[in-house]
Amino acid sequence: QVQLVESGGGSVQAGGSLRLSCAASGYTYSNYCMGWFRQAPGKEREGVAAISPGGSSRYYADSVKGRFTISRDNAKNTLYLQMNSLKPEDTAMYYCAARNYYGTCRLSSQWQHWGQGTQVTVSS
16 A cells, blocks of 8 residues: 655744655655645645656755755655745645656656645745
């Protein structure tokens, strides 16, 4: 059974940094696309970043390019999201997601497995 457990969320002032982690278990982690999504109150869930199974391809939402970095450690079955220069509009629940790899890991693809989320709050 696929399990994804996020951690690392918290409260930070604008301009600060946070690093999210997602521990994966129950499947062959290194064969899957991994991604981060977020949902703010009253808004739809949006894709933030995704990474291919080997880590060679990364995809970012325009709103986070240059500020966020996605990475993965396949030996530890762990996904990361380094968030720098945080803005109040980054405030949201952040979710880790996984999907089978079919040649691309685009954020717009259908994602199969989801974690419970970790809250990120950025104050101005």
